[in-house]
Amino acid sequence: MDERKKTILKAIVDDYVATAEPVASKALVRNHNLRLSSATIRNVMAELEEMGYLKKPHTSAGRMPSDKGYRAYVDNLLSVPAISKEDEKSIRDFLSVNVNKAQDLIERTVECLSNQTNYVSVALSPEYSDSSIEQIKIMMIEPGRAIVVIVLSAGVVHDRLIRIPAMLDEKQLNAIAHSIERCLTGKKLDDITLVTISSAAEGTGLPDALVNQVLYEAYIAIKQTEKIEVYIDGRHRLLQHPEFQDVERASRFYSVLRQTQMVAGYMRDVQHEEEAKRRAAILDQHDGDAEKELSVRKPAYMVRIGQEIDIEGMENASFITTTYRMGGEIAGQIGIIGPKRMNYGDMIAQISFVNKAMSAEAHRHCGLPPEDEDDLDATSFESLG
Amino acid sequence: MDERKKTILKAIVDDYVATAEPVASKALVRNHNLRLSSATIRNVMAELEEMGYLKKPHTSAGRMPSDKGYRAYVDNLLSVPAISKEDEKSIRDFLSVNVNKAQDLIERTVECLSNQTNYVSVALSPEYSDSSIEQIKIMMIEPGRAIVVIVLSAGVVHDRLIRIPAMLDEKQLNAIAHSIERCLTGKKLDDITLVTISSAAEGTGLPDALVNQVLYEAYIAIKQTEKIEVYIDGRHRLLQHPEFQDVERASRFYSVLRQTQMVAGYMRDVQHEEEAKRRAAILDQHDGDAEKELSVRKPAYMVRIGQEIDIEGMENASFITTTYRMGGEIAGQIGIIGPKRMNYGDMIAQISFVNKAMSAEAHRHCGLPPEDEDDLDATSFESLG
DNA sequence: ATTAGCACTCTATGTCAAAGAGTGCTAATT
DNA sequence: AATTAGCACTCTTTGACATAGAGTGCTAAT
Incomplete structure (x- = not known):
């Protein structure tokens, strides 16, 4: 594609994004200095x-x-601007x-x-599967019920109410709790x-039947913390955009968005795939020097447009996603979903x-360790290969 | 209003609710046996x-x-049917x-x-303000951070991460925690x-400055549990109904619904008002016998229609709300919001x-005490006076 | 008190014409 | 050879108009 074509394609995408009209x-000669x-x-x-x-509606x-x-635009023609000082301030503010722990922050x-x-x-x-348990406590609420508190790292605290045998008294529960604590602290999820976990059953001097129920419930509580939660x-806001003025269409889109587990799964898979590809590419280029490790850390901005999205009913949407980090190792995904016609750069x-x-x-x-600021810059980004 | 008018009004409302057409x-003679x-x-x-x-669009x-x-219909013409066995089963199921505690259940x-x-x-x-603290525990997460767990009754557990002075060690925190526990257990929120709470500061033998921060944070955590949370x-589903086919209108309605605190406040106020009115009426009727107490317990179904709703932007909606009870004393509100044209009886x-x-x-x-089943029947209902 | 019948009103639908915006192609221009 | 002016052609949008159909309100008859 020659330079002129590029300029014109970019101009068309820019105009179309701005006006939502073909x-x-x-109009192009009027609005751009094309000569x-x-x-x-x-x-x-x-x-x-x-x-x-390009295409024409008629x-x-x-x-x-x-x-x-759009794909060509995002891959080759896009420039990512700096955001305004006001935006920076309002985001920081x-x-x-209202943030007390990691979940609040997300x-x-x-x-x-x-x-x-x-x-x-x-x-x-x-994904906490790589994290380890820093603390695990079990406390009696009333006969038959207890609360399990699991601390993964300073800002990440999960808890869950569990049932315990009704005949278990506080002292006995504490004995089991200590045993579990000793057994699991420091272990990777x-x-x-x-x-x-069943090895914690030994040494409490209590009947297996009693201990086992507590262990099992604690196990469920732990596994629960590994479950990926979706925030949306x-x-x-969708209804404000011209592409969702058709109620039928908006409604269908909302149904797809309700399938949060599916959307989440997709986001995660695509991001993993992308990062693997990227890692491979970097490894290929400089064959294994130290610098690579650092460079891999920079978040890749993943863009998926329309048909590229493998979810029924999302053919008219675009995803932009990336990986966030908290406290060094902990990482999840964050992104936006909008119509294909969006200002990708901004x-x-x-x-x-x-x-x-x-x-x-x-x-x-949240008391999590700091990041290396340089790793977080996003002047460069990567998209679909 | 004579019998015939009533019959016809009822028929019109029923038909209009069913078809959404004037x-x-x-059509009335065709569909109803009016002779x-x-x-x-x-x-x-x-x-x-x-x-x-009645009114005509043109x-x-x-x-x-x-x-x-609608108001006349709801007050005088409405019959509340029994729901089907299948519905009963699916609701129960x-x-x-996925219910572990009161909040999950709501x-x-x-x-x-x-x-x-x-x-x-x-x-x-x-509204927990009347409930009392059954347990309150504070546990160290790491230097400078702790978790407060507050148990109001078996199924109602709140927790919150707090900051504590970084130099406070686990032993010292426990001392303060025990002191708080002794001081607050059994107290009404x-x-x-x-x-x-500051009376808990004494007797720990620690400098006031250290203790006070913990007390203050614990206090905030307690007050936090009193905050009314809104579940919505x-x-x-709104977009499926013919009255929200206009995107503009749907969008405006969503903006109002976003003001959850306002909607919540309205729901609560109206319900309180209604219940006070009702209590007064019953007290007026049988002057103060024991039966009244029980009877007041039956939930009042509060219906507000269109203009009756005192919230800007809700003129085209209806509320049906009522009071739920959990474990005897604990009570909150639950209800639905829909277009005025809804099947009020169902x-x-x-x-x-x-x-x-x-x-x-x-x-x-959730381990809460049982209700008296009879109190929960809703064959009768009350609406706006 | 009820009803048949009819004039009148308003909506919904389809057709038609005209205006306007845009393209594609040809022929002229640089 | 690349660019452009010019024009025919296409498609949408808009408004005007006619028509059919659904429904009411009123009058006169039952």
């Missing part, structure tokens, strides 16, 4: 359409980008209140991102199985800064 | 319109109920899974109610103030049964 040749007549533009447009980058209408057109981040972008924002809780916000800039601000807050408010 | 005189000609019906309709119970159209018409109930009614469902967490579900039947099933589950799954 872009006409005359060409509309007739020439028409010729180029015809070629771009031939090549599959014969005598202007052009709009096809999925392929927004994230710095919730707040999703809301913030949706505010900033005016689209739907989704986050997945980190991934490495904990029913077998691991901003669904109400959106990436927003996600990028929100991501960075979130990591900083995780350190400040 | 009801014509001919009158359409001309007579037309005369009656004209009178009902004159009286303000001169030559059929009639639809006005707010006043739905509420009996969440589940809201979802259930929205499923059953196909409208938006809202619940408010109970309402009666706990900064002054009450089913917003996506909806009240659904809310009523969901309410009853919820109380039963609170006993079974």
Whole structure:
């Protein structure tokens, strides 16, 4: 694709994103300094359409980008701007209140991102399977019920009510609790199985039947912390966008969004895939020097457009997702879902800064260790290979 | 209003609710066994319109109920059916899974109610100000951070991460925690103030500065549990109803629904007002016998229609709300929000049964004491006075 | 008191014409 | 060879108009 085609494609995408109307040749000469007549533009447009980058809603209408057109735009023509100082401030301010623990921060981040972008924002809780248990406590609530508190790292605390045998008294429960504590503290979540945990049964001097129920419930509580939680916000914003003026369509889209587990699974898979690809590419380039490790850390901004999305009913949407980090190792996904017609550059800039601000807050408010600031910059980004 | 007018008004409301179209005189004779000609019906309709119970979208159209018409229908013409065995089963089944504590149950109930009614469902967490603290524990997470666990009654457990002075070690924290525990256990939430709690500072032998921060944070944690939480579900269902086919309108309605604190406040106020009125009425009738106490317990089903709702932007909606009970004393609000055109009888039947099933589950799954089953029947209901 | 009958009103639908915006192609221009 | 002016052609949008149909309100008859 020659330079001129690129310029024109970029101009068309920019205009279309701004207006939501098919872009006409005359409008292009009017709004951009192209130094060409509309007739020439028409010729180029015809070629771009031939090549599959543009399409027309009907014969005598202007052009709009096809999925392929958006893809080319995002891969080659896009520049990611810096976000304004005001935006920076409002993001930081927004994230710095009402946050007591990691889960609060994620919730707040999703809301913030949706505010900033005016689209739907989704986050997945980190995958904790690699984290280890720092503390595990079991406390009696009343005969027959207890609470398990699991601390993974400073900001990440989960708890769950469990049933215990009704005849177990507080002293006995404490004995079992201590035994579990001794047995599991420091263990990776991934490495904990029913077998691991059952070794805690020994030495309490209590009948197996009693102990086993507690162990089992504790095990369930632990496994529960590994479950990926989905945070989603901003669904109400969709109706403001012209592509969702059709109620039928909006309604169908909402049904898909309700399948949160599916959306989450997709986000995670795609991100993993992407990161693996990236790691491989870097490893390929400089064969195994230390610098690579660091570089892999930079978050990849993953963009999926329209048909590229493998979810029934999402053919008219786009995803922009990335990986967030809290306290060094803990990592989950965050991103936005909007119509294909969105300002990809600005959106990436927003996600990028929100991501960075979130990591900083995780350190400040949740007691998690700090990140290396450099790793969080998003001047460069990667998309679909 | 004579019998015939009532019959016809009821028929019109029923038809309009079923079809969402203005009801014509001919259609009425066709669908109902009225033994009158359409001309007579037309005369009656004209009178009902004159009286303000009906209105027409334009001169030559059929009639639809006005707010006043709905009100008369709900107050005098409505019969609340029994719900089907299948509905009973699916409600019970739905509420009996994934429930570990009171908060889970409320969440589940809201979802259930929205499923059953196909409208938006809202619940408010109970007002705990009358409840007392059964247990309060503070546990160290890491230097500088601790978790406060507050147990109000078996199924109601709140926790919150707090900051503590970094130099406080585990032993010292435990000393303070025990002191707080001794001081607050059994106290009503309402009666706990900064002054009450500060008496726990004595006798720990630690410097005031250290102790005070912990006390203050614990106090905040306690006050936090009193905050009314709003649960809401089913917003996506609105778009299915003909009254929300206009995106503009749907969007405006969503904005109002986002003001959850406002909606919650309204629900609570109206319910309180209603219950006070009711109590007064009963007290007035039988002057102060024991039976009254019991009778006041029966939940009042509060219906607010259109203009009656005092919230900007809700003029086209209806509320049906009621009070739920868990474990005897604990009580909050639950209800649905839908278009004015809804099947009030069926909806009240659904809310009523969901309410009853919820109380039963609170006993079974959250360890709360059982309710007196009779109190939960909703064959009778009360509405706006 | 009820009803048949009819004039009148309003909506919904379809057709038609005209205006406007845009393209594609051809022929002229640089 | 690349660009552009010019024009025919296509498609949408808008408004005007006619028509059918549904419904009411009123009058006169039962």
